[in-house]
Amino acid sequence: MRDHNSILLEEFNGLWRNGDAEVCPIDHFTDCENIQFIQSGVETRDGLNLYQSLATALGNVLRIYNYVMQTGESLLVLVEGGSIYHVVSSTVVHGPILTIPAMTDFGFVAIAGRAFITPFKTETNALGINFQRGLQNEFVYVYKGDGTAARKAAGPPPTGTALVATPGAGTFSDLGFHIFAVVYETDTGYLTAPGPEVFAKATSVLTTQGYTISNITIGPSNITKRHIVATKFIKDYNGDQDGFQFFFVPGGNVDDNTTTSKVISFFDIDLLEDASHLIDNFSSIPAGVRLTTYHGSMVLTTTFTDISVAYVSHPGEPEAIDQVDGVLIAPLDGNPITNAQEFRDVLYLFKKTRTVGFSDNQDVPSTWTPFVVDEGIGASVHGVGTVLDSGGVNVDFLLIVDYSGLMLFNGAYTRPELSWKIRDLWFSFARNDFSKIQIMNDSLNQIIYLTLPDKKMLIADYSNSMSAKQIRWAKWKFDIEVTTITLVETNKLIIGSNNQLV
Amino acid sequence: MAPPTNTTSATAIVIPSLDYTNIQTGIHDAGTTFTVWYRYTPVGADGIIGLRFYGDPIVYKPNTEVFIDNDTTSLGSIGSNLMSQIPTLTGRILFFKVIPNGGNPNPATLNVSILRAQNNLSPVGSIFIRAASILPSFITAGYAGLGAGYINDNTGIILKFSEQLPPGESGDYLPTTGEILFGDEFIEFDRLKLYSSSLVLKANIVYDWKQATPIIRTSRETKKFYIGSKGSAPTFPIEYVTVDSSGILSSPVVMVGFGITAIANSHDNLSVYVAGVGGSVGAAIKKWNKAGAAFGADFAAGVANKIVQDLLVMKNGEVVALYHESATDDIFVRVYSSAGAILNTFTAPVVPYTFVSPRLGYANDDSISFWLFLHQSDTFSRFINIKLSDVSILRNFTTPDFSYLDVDQGVSPTFRFVTSDSCPFVLSLAVNKYSGLYFVEIDKTDDTVIDGGVELDLKIPDPFIKTAFVGD
Numbered sequence: 001m002r003d004h005n006s007i008l009l010e011e012f013n014g015l016w017r018n019g020d021a022e023v024c025p026i027d028h029f030t031d032c033e034n035i036q037f038i039q040s041g042v043e044t045r046d047g048l049n050l051y052q053s054l055a056t057a058l059g060n061v062l063r064i065y066n067y068v069m070q071t072g073e074s075l076l077v078l079v080e081g082g083s084i085y086h087v088v089s090s091t092v093v094h095g096p097i098l099t100i101p102a103m104t105d106f107g108f109v110a111i112a113g114r115a116f117i118t119p120f121k122t123e124t125n126a127l128g129i130n131f132q133r134g135l136q137n138e139f140v141y142v143y144k145g146d147g148t149a150a151r152k153a154a155g156p157p158p159t160g161t162a163l164v165a166t167p168g169a170g171t172f173s174d175l176g177f178h179i180f181a182v183v184y185e186t187d188t189g190y191l192t193a194p195g196p197e198v199f200a201k202a203t204s205v206l207t208t209q210g211y212t213i214s215n216i217t218i219g220p221s222n223i224t225k226r227h228i229v230a231t232k233f234i235k236d237y238n239g240d241q242d243g244f245q246f247f248f249v250p251g252g253n254v255d256d257n258t259t260t261s262k263v264i265s266f267f268d269i270d271l272l273e274d275a276s277h278l279i280d281n282f283s284s285i286p287a288g289v290r291l292t293t294y295h296g297s298m299v300l301t302t303t304f305t306d307i308s309v310a311y312v313s314h315p316g317e318p319e320a321i322d323q324v325d326g327v328l329i330a331p332l333d334g335n336p337i338t339n340a341q342e343f344r345d346v347l348y349l350f351k352k353t354r355t356v357g358f359s360d361n362q363d364v365p366s367t368w369t370p371f372v373v374d375e376g377i378g379a380s381v382h383g384v385g386t387v388l389d390s391g392g393v394n395v396d397f398l399l400i401v402d403y404s405g406l407m408l409f410n411g412a413y414t415r416p417e418l419s420w421k422i423r424d425l426w427f428s429f430a431r432n433d434f435s436k437i438q439i440m441n442d443s444l445n446q447i448i449y450l451t452l453p454d455k456k457m458l459i460a461d462y463s464n465s466m467s468a469k470q471i472r473w474a475k476w477k478f479d480i481e482v483t484t485i486t487l488v489e490t491n492k493l494i495i496g497s498n499n500q501l502v
Numbered sequence: 503m504a505p506p507t508n509t510t511s512a513t514a515i516v517i518p519s520l521d522y523t524n525i526q527t528g529i530h531d532a533g534t535t536f537t538v539w540y541r542y543t544p545v546g547a548d549g550i551i552g553l554r555f556y557g558d559p560i561v562y563k564p565n566t567e568v569f570i571d572n573d574t575t576s577l578g579s580i581g582s583n584l585m586s587q588i589p590t591l592t593g594r595i596l597f598f599k600v601i602p603n604g605g606n607p608n609p610a611t612l613n614v615s616i617l618r619a620q621n622n623l624s625p626v627g628s629i630f631i632r633a634a635s636i637l638p639s640f641i642t643a644g645y646a647g648l649g650a651g652y653i654n655d656n657t658g659i660i661l662k663f664s665e666q667l668p669p670g671e672s673g674d675y676l677p678t679t680g681e682i683l684f685g686d687e688f689i690e691f692d693r694l695k696l697y698s699s700s701l702v703l704k705a706n707i708v709y710d711w712k713q714a715t716p717i718i719r720t721s722r723e724t725k726k727f728y729i730g731s732k733g734s735a736p737t738f739p740i741e742y743v744t745v746d747s748s749g750i751l752s753s754p755v756v757m758v759g760f761g762i763t764a765i766a767n768s769h770d771n772l773s774v775y776v777a778g779v780g781g782s783v784g785a786a787i788k789k790w791n792k793a794g795a796a797f798g799a800d801f802a803a804g805v806a807n808k809i810v811q812d813l814l815v816m817k818n819g820e821v822v823a824l825y826h827e828s829a830t831d832d833i834f835v836r837v838y839s840s841a842g843a844i845l846n847t848f849t850a851p852v853v854p855y856t857f858v859s860p861r862l863g864y865a866n867d868d869s870i871s872f873w874l875f876l877h878q879s880d881t882f883s884r885f886i887n888i889k890l891s892d893v894s895i896l897r898n899f900t901t902p903d904f905s906y907l908d909v910d911q912g913v914s915p916t917f918r919f920v921t922s923d924s925c926p927f928v929l930s931l932a933v934n935k936y937s938g939l940y941f942v943e944i945d946k947t948d949d950t951v952i953d954g955g956v957e958l959d960l961k962i963p964d965p966f967i968k969t970a971f972v973g974d
Binding site for chain 1: 515516518519521522545546547549592593618621622664665700701702936937938939940941942943944945946947948949950951952957960962963964965966967968969970
C-alpha cells in the first residue's frame with residue numbers, strides 16, 4: 001500500500017480485555033480462541049482425544065481428581081447422579097465406589113495411597129449467594145483403591161455385650177482394681193474409641209495372675225484387629241468408667257475379628273501407650289468441602305454445621321480427628337471456608353474474600369493462633385493452583401482464583417494480579433459461579449489452565465515470565481462442555497465434560 | 503438359656519453399617535419365642551437396601567414389620583420368611599420388628615441380612631423400570647417415591663437403582679434425546695414429570711387425566727409425548743395432549759367416546775391411533791383424524807377376546823400392536839403397514855403369565871427393532887427384542903421381578919433385588935452427548951469426541967485471533 005509504513009510484529013502476546021479495544025496494544029488480541037503459544041507466535045491448540053475406551057466410557061462428568069495410589073496414578077470421577085468411579089486405566093473402571101445422590105461435587109485428598117472423599121454441594125442463601133458446604137448427615141469416606149466400595153472414615157467403637165475381665169489366667173499383674181475395654185482397628189489402620197458400652201472391671205488379688213478378657217465383641221467386616229486397653233490401678237472407683245486414663249495393654253492385641261477372649265498379663269508400669277485420646281475422636285467424620293494435608297495431618301473444612309471450622313487430624317492418622325483438640329476456627333464472618341492449602345510450613349484457610357494462616361506450634365491444633373494474611377482477597381472452592389501432581393508447593397508460589405483476578409501468592413498477594421490484561425473478562429464472571437473455576441498449573445510447559453463458568457477454558461502461558469505483563473492469555477472452546485480438569489502423568493491435561501442435551 | 507435382650511425397640515440390636523449379616527440364636531426361651539428388634543440409621547450412600555429376616559423353612563418363619571423414626575410409624579410388613587427392598591432416607595432410623603409365627607416355634611434361629619443394592623454402570627440403552635405403586639405409609643413418611651431399576655439390555659442383570667422416583671404405570675422416552683415423561687400417579691397426582699436422560703426433573707406439568715393413570719407414548723417424528731386420557735363417562739370424553747422436550751403442554755384435543763388402552767401419533771402426524779374406545783376387549787384400532795376432528799375408518803379391526811395393550815409407530819410408518827388375552831395367556835404382536843395391512847405377526851411363548859398386562863417399548867436402534875415385556879408367573883419378567891422387518895428375535899432374557907420377593911426363596915436366594923413387574927418401561931440414554939473424559943493430545947489436529955457410544959472426529963472449532971492493529 002502506498003505510503004504505508006509497515007509495522008513488524010515480532011511477538012504475539014495474547015488476549016487483552018482491559019478497557020476499550022482501542023487501548024489494546026498492537027501485539028495483543030482483542031479476541032482469540034483455540035490457539036496456543038509457540039515462542040513468539042501462535043498456532044491452533046492441540047486436539048482432544050478420548051481418555052477411555054468406548055466400552056468403559058463414563059459420561060456426565062462433574063468432577064475429576066488425580067488419585068495417586070501407591071501403585072500409580074488414576075482418576076476419581078464424579079458423574080451426574082452422585083456416583084464416584086475409580087478410573088484405573090483407559091479400559092479399567094471400578095465402581096461406583098460411592099454413590100450419594102445429593103452429591104454434586106466432592107473434596108478429595110490421597111494419603112498413603114488411600115483416597116479420602118468428602119461430598120458437598122452448592123447451596124444458595126437468602127441473599128441469593130451461592131456457597132458450598134458439606135452435605136447434611138453425610139460423612140468423610142475412605143477408599144482403599146482396590147475397587148471395593150468406599151466406607152465411612154473412622155468408625156464406631158465396639159458395641160454389644162458387656163466386656164468381662166476375670167482374674168486368674170495369665171502370669172502377672174499389679175494388685176487392685178482395673179478397668180478394661182476394647183479398641184477396634186480398621187483395615188485402614190484407624191483405632192476406634194474404647195467399647196463396648198459396658199467396660200470390664202476386675203480386681204487382681206495375686207501378683208502371679210493376669211486376666212482373661214472375654215466377650216470381646218466381633219466388629220464389622222472392615223475390622224482387622226482388636227486391642228485390649230486398660231487403666232492403671234484405681235484406688236477409689238467412682239463408677240464413671242470413662243473418667244480414667246486408658247492405655248494399650250502390651251501383648252493385648254487380638255489379631256483377628258473372630259476371637260472373643262484373650263489372656264493378658266501386665267504390670268501398671270508397662271502401660272505406656274496412651275489410648276485416652278481415642279475417646280474424643282469422631283466415630284464418623286462429618287462431610288465438608290475441602291480436604292488437604294498439613295504437617296502429616298488431614299485437614300477438613302466447612303462442614304454443614306460449622307462453616308468456619310477446619311478439623312485437623314492427629315499427625316499420621318488421617319481418620320483420627322479429635323472433636324475438641326482438632327479444631328481450627330477461622331474468623332466468624334458468616335462466610336464459609338472455601339479452601340485450605342499448606343504452603344511454606346503454614347496452613348492457609350481461605351474464605352471468598354479473606355485469607356488467614358495457622359502455624360503448627362507443636363501443641364494440639366485448637367491452640368494454634370490464626371493470623372490474618374489479607375482481608376480482601378480469598379480463594380474459590382477449586383481456586384488454588386495445583387502444581388503438577390504434587391499438591392501445590394514444589395514451586396515457590398500458589399496461584400489463587402479470587403474475585404479480583406488470578407493472584408500470585410508467595411506468603412502475600414502480589415499486585416497487579418496475573419489476570420490484569422483480561423480484567424474486564426474476569427470481572428464478567430458471575431461471582432455465584434466461581435466454584436466452577438478450577439485451576440491447574442503445568443509448570444513444565446509453563447501453562448495455567450482454568451475452567452470457566454461458561455464451560456469453556458482459559459489458558460495462560462507464562463513461559464516468558466510469571467508476571468502480569470508477560471503472561472499470555474487465550475480462550476479455548478470445544479464442542480464438549482468442560483466441567484472439570486486435572487493433570488496426570490506429570491502434565492497431561494484431562495478434561496471432564498457434562499454436556500447437556502438440547 | 504437366657505431370653506434375648508433385644509425384645510423392645512429400646513433394646514434393639516444396632517446395625518452399625520451395611521452390608522450387615524447376623525445369626526441370632528436364643529430367641530426361644532422357657533417356652534416362649536420372642537419378638538426381637540433391630541434398628542439401623544441410614545447414611546446417604548445406602549440408597550436402596552434389601553431386607554431379609556429369615557428363620558428356617560419349617561419351624562421358625564417370622565414376619566417383619568418395618569418402622570421409621572420410632573416403633574409406631576409403620577412402613578409396612580414383610581411376610582413370613584420373605585424379602586423386601588426399600589429406599590432409605592438419610593438419618594431416618596429404621597426399626598425392624600421380627601415377629602415369630604404362632605405357637606412359640608422352637609428352635610428359632612434368625613438369619614438377618616441387610617444389603618445395599620448393587621450399583622453398577624448402566625450403559626446407554628439399559629432398560630429402566632420404575633415402581634408401579636407405593637404404600638400410603640411411605641408417602642406419609644416423606645418418601646418421594648421408590649427405587650427404579652436399570653436392567654442390562656443384553657443379559658437381564660439388574661445393574662443399579664435410582665432413588666425415589668414417583669411410581670406409576672405410564673411413561674415413555676424420546677429416543678433421540680433420552681428425556682423421559684412419567685405420570686405421577688401417587689405422590690402429587692395429575693402431574694406429568696419430564697426428566698432429563700439422567701433423571702434430573704426438567705418440568706412438573708399439571709394435567710388432569712381424569713382416571714388413575716394416563717397413557718403416554720412418544721411420537722418420534724414430532725419429538726413429542728402423546729398423553730391419552732381415558733376419560734370419565736358420562737362427563738369427560740377421551741382426549742389427548744402433547745408435551746414437548748421443553749415441557750410445554752398443549753391444549754387438550756377432546757375426542758369421542760370413553761376408554762383408551764393404547765394411543766400413538768401417526769408417522770405423518772395427520773392422525774392419532776387409539777385403541778380400546780368403548781370397551782377394551784375386541785376393540786378396533788381407531789384413527790383420529792386431526793384435521794377433521796373425528797374418527798375415520800378403523801385402522802385395524804378388533805380381534806375377538808383380545809385387548810390391544812400397546813401401540814408403537816415406527817420410523818418407517820409401520821404400526822406395531824400388542825394383543826393380549828389374559829384368560830388364555832395368549833399374547834401376540836402384529837406389525838401393520840401404515841395403511842393397516844398385516845405385515846407380520848409375532849406370537850409370544852406360551853407359558854403362564856400373571857394378570858399384569860404385557861407392554862411394548864421402543865428400542866434404541868433407530869427403529870430396526872422394538873421390545874416386548876412379558877410378565878411370567880414364575881416370578882420372572884421376560885424381555886424380547888424383536889426385529890421389525892421379520893419379527894425374528896434379536897435378544898431374549900428374563901429378569902427377576904417383584905413377585906420374586908413374594909415367594910419364600912429358601913435358605914440361599916439367588917437374587918436380593920428385583921425390578922418392578924410394572925409397565926411400561928423405557929430405555930435409559932443417560933449419557934449426555936459428548937460428555938465424558940478427554941485429554942489434550944500434543945500435535946493432534948482435531949477433536950475426537952464420543953456421541954452415543956460412537957467416536958466422532960470434529961474440527962477444532964474456529965481457531966482465530968483478532969487484533970486492534972489498524973496501522974498508521
